[in-house]
Amino acid sequence: MFISTRxxxxxxxLALAATLLCLLCANSHLAAEEHVLFDFEQAGLxxxxxxxxxxxxxxQPLPPLDDATPKNGPTGSGVLIRVGRAGGxxxxxxxxxxxxxxxxxxxxxxxxxxxxADARRQSTMExxxxxxxxxxxxxxxxxxxxxxxxxxxxxxxxxxxGPGRVPRYDRIDKIGFWFRNPAEVVIDHVSFEQSDSPAAxxxxxxxLRAVAFPDLPADKVFTTRRPSxxxxxxxxxxxxxxxxxxxxxxxxxxxxxxxxxxQPEIPPTLILFxxxxxxEQFSPRFxxxxxxxxxxxxxxxxxxxGISTSYWEPKIGSLRPVYTxxxxxxxxxxxxxxxxxxxxxxxxxxxxxxxxxxPQADLAKIILxxxxxxxxxxxxxxxxxxxxxxxxxxWQALTFVEMLLTRPEYRPKFPHLIAAFQKTGSxxxxxxxxxxxxxxxxxxxxKWQEHCRERYGKDGTTAAE
Numbered sequence: 207m208f209i210s211t212r213x214x215x216x217x218x219x220l221a222l223a224a225t226l227l228c229l230l231c232a233n234s235h236l237a238a239e240e241h242v243l244f245d246f247e248q249a250g251l252x253x254x255x256x257x258x259x260x261x262x263x264x265x266q267p268l269p270p271l272d273d274a275t276p277k278n279g280p281t282g283s284g285v286l287i288r289v290g291r292a293g294g295x296x297x298x299x300x301x302x303x304x305x306x307x308x309x310x311x312x313x314x315x316x317x318x319x320x321x322x323a324d325a326r327r328q329s330t331m332e333x334x335x336x337x338x339x340x341x342x343x344x345x346x347x348x349x350x351x352x353x354x355x356x357x358x359x360x361x362x363x364x365x366x367x368g369p370g371r372v373p374r375y376d377r378i379d380k381i382g383f384w385f386r387n388p389a390e391v392v393i394d395h396v397s398f399e400q401s402d403s404p405a406a407x408x409x410x411x412x413x414l415r416a417v418a419f420p421d422l423p424a425d426k427v428f429t430t431r432r433p434s435x436x437x438x439x440x441x442x443x444x445x446x447x448x449x450x451x452x453x454x455x456x457x458x459x460x461x462x463x464x465x466x467x468x469q470p471e472i473p474p475t476l477i478l479f480x481x482x483x484x485x486e487q488f489s490p491r492f493x494x495x496x497x498x499x500x501x502x503x504x505x506x507x508x509x510x511x512g513i514s515t516s517y518w519e520p521k522i523g524s525l526r527p528v529y530t531x532x533x534x535x536x537x538x539x540x541x542x543x544x545x546x547x548x549x550x551x552x553x554x555x556x557x558x559x560x561x562x563x564x565p566q567a568d569l570a571k572i573i574l575x576x577x578x579x580x581x582x583x584x585x586x587x588x589x590x591x592x593x594x595x596x597x598x599x600x601w602q603a604l605t606f607v608e609m610l611l612t613r614p615e616y617r618p619k620f621p622h623l624i625a626a627f628q629k630t631g632s633x634x635x636x637x638x639x640x641x642x643x644x645x646x647x648x649x650x651x652x653k654w655q656e657h658c659r660e661r662y663g664k665d666g667t668t669a670a671e
Contacts, residue, residue, distance in 0.1 A: 240313070243302060243381070244396040246285050254301050255285075259293025261385070262286075268394060269317055275355040280315045284394030287383070289329075294384035295393075299338060306335065306375040309398045310406035311361045316350060317392040323353040329389035333360055334368075334382040341370030341631040342377070345384075347497050350391065362407040366496050367511065370631025372543040374471065375407045408472055414438060414513075417492055418477050419484075434458075434469060435533075439478035445524040452525055453533045456559055460537055463611060465621045470540035476514045476533050485517035505597075507532040509546045512539040527564040531556045542624055544633065548594030551633040554603030558611070561604065570662040572601050577658040586651040590635035609657040619643060 244254070251265045268284045287295055312333070328351035336343040344365040348358055367373060383393065399406075409417075411429055419427050419440050430437045430450045434457050437450055457474065460466070479485040486502040489510050493500035500510060507516035507528040514532035534556040535546040546552040561569060576582040583602045589595060595603060610616045610623065619642055626638040636647050643650065 239400045240397050241400055242395065242397045244297070245280075246283050246394055251285065254297055256296055256298055257293065258296065258384075260290035261293030261295065262288040263295055266392075269319065269355075269392065272354050279355055279357075280394035282394075284315075284317070284392045286392050287385070287389070289385040289387075289389045291388065292384075292386055294332075294334075294382050296334075296336070296382040297380050299379055302378065302381060304376065304378055306362065306378045306398075306407060308401055308404055308406050309362060309375075310401050310403070311359060311399045312381075312397070313357055313359050313399075314396040315355055315357050315394045316352075317355050317394075318350060318352055319390070320353060322390045323351075326388065327351060329391070330386040331389070331391075332382075332384040332386065333358070333365075334380075334384060335362075335365065335373075335375075335378050336380045336382060337373055337377045338379040339371070339629075339631075340380075341368060342373040343368035343370075344373050344375070350389065363409050363413065364495055364497070366498060367545065369545075371628045372512070372539050372545055374543070376471075411436075411438075414475070414477070417495060418479075418488055420491075431473065434473060436473040436475040437478070438475075439480075439518070440484070441478055441480040441518040443520070444478060444518060449524045449529060452563070453530065456530060456533060456563060457537050457541075459562075460534065460555075460559065461541065463620075464542065464624060466541050466624075468541070470537065472512070472540050474514070474533060474536035474540050475512065476516075476529065476536060478529070479515070479517045482517045485515055488515055509535040509539075512536050525564070527560050530563050531560040534559050543628055544624070547592075549592050549633050550590050550595055550603040550606065550635075551592075551627065553595060553600050554607035557600045557604040558607050569601065573605055573658050573662050576601060577605075577655055586654065587636050587647045590633070590647070592632045592634035605658050605661070606654050608661070609654055613653070613657060616643065 246265055249265065251263065255263070257263050264286045265283055266286050268280055268282060271279050271281075285295070312335075314333075316331075328349055331348045331350055332345045333348055334343050334345040344362070345368055346360050346365045348360070350356075362375065381396070411431065415424065415427050415429075415438065418438060422440055427438060427440050428442070428444075428446055429439075430446050432450065432454060435450060435454055437446055437453070439446065453476065461469070477488070479488065485508075489500045489503055489508055492510060492513065496511065503515075507514065509515070509532055514536040516526070516528050516532055519526055535552055538544050538552055538555060539546060544551065583589075584595070584599055586606070589599065589602055589606065611620055622642050623638070626642055627633050630637060639645060639647055639650065645653075
């Protein structure tokens with residue numbers, strides 16, 4: 207089988223001084239001021255809001271503050287939300303500013319009456335920030351189990367990505383409150399913090415260091431930050447500059463090959479740990495910060511929320527293949543806005559750039575054996591349906607992506623493929639194949655077999671470039 211190694215980052219002490227400077231300048235959350243988005247004091251709820259699902263909404267005077275509510279609690283009117291099975295309330299398009307990058311957090315007050323608290327132990331709400339395409343959204347799960355008033359305070363950097371295209375904080379179009387199950391609450395005084403930082407929604411170096419290496423002092427963590435890459439490690443033997451130079455070149459190649467118009471706004475991030483145990487502990491800890499749950503990774507690398515990770519292997523050194531593989535995952539998330547969900551597109555490209563940088567001696571034989579034996583490869587519609595693929599089919603994803611990137615009849619259409627995936631929020635090729643390539647999956651399958659045999663040679667050796 208094709209062995210795909212996986213994930214992340216590195217460094218040297220030479221970068222420490224620059225790192226300390228970045229910590230002072232980047233995402234410092236300076237001079238934050240609170241601004242009210244919605245206080246529901248004016249009549250005409252329908253001009254600003256729309257409801258979805260089994261839900262009743264009404265503006266009404268607020269319940270009285272109790273002794274446990276801070277003096278800065280809400281007053282006047284609020285919005286009563288009564289949900290049956292599931293439903294949500296969303297602001298209408300154009301009612302809020304689009305660029306949220308300098309807004310570090312959002313706050314709102316939520317009231318649960320004594321009768322509601324007695325009737326339902328808890329309700330689950332999703333706080334959402336959506337682009338004009340609702341499939342591109344940030345969200346955070348908020349479990350409501352309190353009695354009376356409570357202020358919900360959410361750092362925007364700790365909101366998760368929705369399942370579609372990777373969202374961006376400079377394209378926000380709506381705010382929403384989605385309830386997964388029955389609830390009766392009152393919401394008021396929805397506000398945000400405005401800071402002087404243009405990157406307030408990003409994890410700063412300090413943020414990442416604290417999550418990745420909570421038990422280490424700052425001078426034991428080495429970082430290199432460039433416009434197109436962020437590397438962090440606690441392994442002093444790793445040649446951080448050598449790895450950074452290599453990955454920066456990989457990123458430039460990706461940018462050129464895929465004809466991506468813009469550089470990543472958030473630097474692709476790779477974090478390397480000295481030990482496998484440290485590496486395995488990071489993802490569950492980071493997921494908890496996002497109010498989510500992730501099991502410890504079993505692979506050699508793992509990418510979560512655009513942050514790639516792996517660990518130091520002394521026998522392999524600073525240019526370990528998995529570092530390249532995982533870096534590609536992070537790069538595609540931030541530059542192409544396509545998430546890594548273990549599907550053919552992300553794994554195919556990550557494997558493609560991995561073997562270009564780190565050739566695998568037996569790859570041609572694996573490919574030729576696999577393409578000639580239907581039991582050793584997946585039907586193409588199954589490979590490219592957007593769902594997770596097994597690691598022993600990474601070679602197939604690699605060669606299919608390679609065909610689309612390099613064959614003259616397909617190469618010019620690759621940017622259109624990326625645009626189609628961004629639009630649909632999925633890497634399901636069957637849904638866009640005829641639109642992009644004018645061919646059904648069955649025809650692409652035959653061309654893929656031809657490509658493998660021509661490119662890798664019938665005798666098991668790689669064909670000439």
